Amino acid sequence: MKEISDEFRWSVDQWVTGKKDELVGFLKILIQVPSENRPPTGNELPVQHLLEKKVRELRFETELYSLSNVHGLMDHEAYYPGRDYTNRPNLFARIRGTGGGRSLLFSVHSDVVPGIDGEFEAFCPVERNGRLYGRGSNDMKGGIAAILTAFSFFSEKEIPLKGDILFESVVDEEMGGANGTLAGRIRDHHADAVIIPEPTNMKVCPSHLGGVTWRITLKGKGGMGFGGESLSNPIYGISRIVCEIERFHDECKNKVAFRTKSGEVLTPNVVLSYIKGGDFEPGMADGIPQTCSIEVWVECLPGETLQDVERDFKNRLQALCNDPSMQAYEVFWEQITRFLPGSFAKTELTPILCSLVSQECGVPEEEHMAPFACDAFMFNLYSPSPAIILGPIGENAHAADEFVDVDSLMRLTKVYILAIAKWCNMSPLGIINGEEDRYETMG
Numbered sequence: 001m002k003e004i005s006d007e008f009r010w011s012v013d014q015w016v017t018g019k020k021d022e023l024v025g026f027l028k029i030l031i032q033v034p035s036e037n038r039p040p041t042g043n044e045l046p047v048q049h050l051l052e053k054k055v056r057e058l059r060f061e062t063e064l065y066s067l068s069n070v071h072g073l074m075d076h077e078a079y080y081p082g083r084d085y086t087n088r089p090n091l092f093a094r095i096r097g098t099g100g101g102r103s104l105l106f107s108v109h110s111d112v113v114p115g116i117d118g119e120f121e122a123f124c125p126v127e128r129n130g131r132l133y134g135r136g137s138n139d140m141k142g143g144i145a146a147i148l149t150a151f152s153f154f155s156e157k158e159i160p161l162k163g164d165i166l167f168e169s170v171v172d173e174e175m176g177g178a179n180g181t182l183a184g185r186i187r188d189h190h191a192d193a194v195i196i197p198e199p200t201n202m203k204v205c206p207s208h209l210g211g212v213t214w215r216i217t218l219k220g221k222g223g224m225g226f227g228g229e230s231l232s233n234p235i236y237g238i239s240r241i242v243c244e245i246e247r248f249h250d251e252c253k254n255k256v257a258f259r260t261k262s263g264e265v266l267t268p269n270v271v272l273s274y275i276k277g278g279d280f281e282p283g284m285a286d287g288i289p290q291t292c293s294i295e296v297w298v299e300c301l302p303g304e305t306l307q308d309v310e311r312d313f314k315n316r317l318q319a320l321c322n323d324p325s326m327q328a329y330e331v332f333w334e335q336i337t338r339f340l341p342g343s344f345a346k347t348e349l350t351p352i353l354c355s356l357v358s359q360e361c362g363v364p365e366e367e368h369m370a371p372f373a374c375d376a377f378m379f380n381l382y383s384p385s386p387a388i389i390l391g392p393i394g395e396n397a398h399a400a401d402e403f404v405d406v407d408s409l410m411r412l413t414k415v416y417i418l419a420i421a422k423w424c425n426m427s428p429l430g431i432i433n434g435e436e437d438r439y440e441t442m443g
Helices: 006-018 020-032 045-057 137-157 179-186 234-252 306-321 349-361 376-382 406-423
Strands: 061-065 090-095 104-109 126-128 131-133 165-170 193-196 210-219 270-277 291-300 330-335 387-389 403-405
Touching: 006 020, 006 137, 006 406, 020 045, 020 131, 020 137, 020 406, 045 061, 045 090, 045 137, 045 165, 090 179, 104 137, 104 179, 104 406, 131 137, 137 165, 137 403, 137 406, 165 179, 179 376, 193 349, 193 376, 193 406, 210 234, 210 306, 234 270, 234 291, 234 306, 291 306, 306 330, 349 387, 349 406, 376 387, 403 406
Parallel strands: 104 165, 104 193, 193 387
Antiparallel strands: 061 090, 090 165, 126 131, 131 403, 210 291, 210 330, 270 291
């Protein structure tokens, strides 16, 4: 299928429109399953069983496998230690094509960050004003629902595809994980291209930022100076570090990570997410605390290493801490997440998705960089399968009252269907124009 006919587009549009209630209903079921990631453990098992049942109904071959049984996983350079994978299996599924097409893998993560109640309860989905609220609605169970609805189109219509369709639902992506994604690469679950439905606001992102989180703790001399002893308040020291971090953040705005053809600019962020000093109950404090801590997330560009980030950020703060005015404090650094590198994918699927999104959403036909870190680097750096990030519109991921825009889920489903139809029926990579390609179609 070189071009998608207007008739086929019309049939997809009509079919997806008629599936709105079914899509939203399934997403509500997913949200109600609290598949929270609470390191070192997680509760993904119930939703993995639910997803396996769903794809089996669509005639996929399925396999649930334990990360503990993936030979070589814990010895891999990208493995992040300290996690418990008891009762946390990955799901892999495949429906084989008739042959002569390109394979496409949809990779999702089944875990969500812990729920936070706001106006709406985290795991009690509520639909209001075109939005569906609930933990995971945007990140990324909305994308999962769109993918499985797209699969249903081909199953219901009994439309054969030349290339294989693969689906994986991995555990432990949130909270700086990604070992589940790595396990799939070690097991050779490769494809000619990969789509990850992280919420990108319907922007096609063949690249993404990276980052790392540090906890910085200052230890002073606390208590009350009844005996005239000299005390040092670490909160004052941390306040100086916070001001320096703010200056660093402002300077990062001059560091352009990506510029679209239409002029949209993305810059890396520095996020202070936590501060704590003192052990007294609120309103009862009457002494200087012994310690004060902050946690800070520092983003980086594709191609930058942990050493680059340490040079630019950590060394700068350490220089401040070496100032004579800061010598009253002991400084402790702790890296509390894995370093998540940014990455970039080069694949012929990118312009296909850009064209489809442009036609469906009426936006410029251009690629973007995802303004967050995710597990796409496991594909782009450690496998032959290039991964593109494309997901729905929504807000408040990792916060209270997370929501996904329902209309964007409908549009996303259409794009996924059209992308599958076009990509999986194209000539296999490796023989295009008689030239060899580095990606091979799965057997």
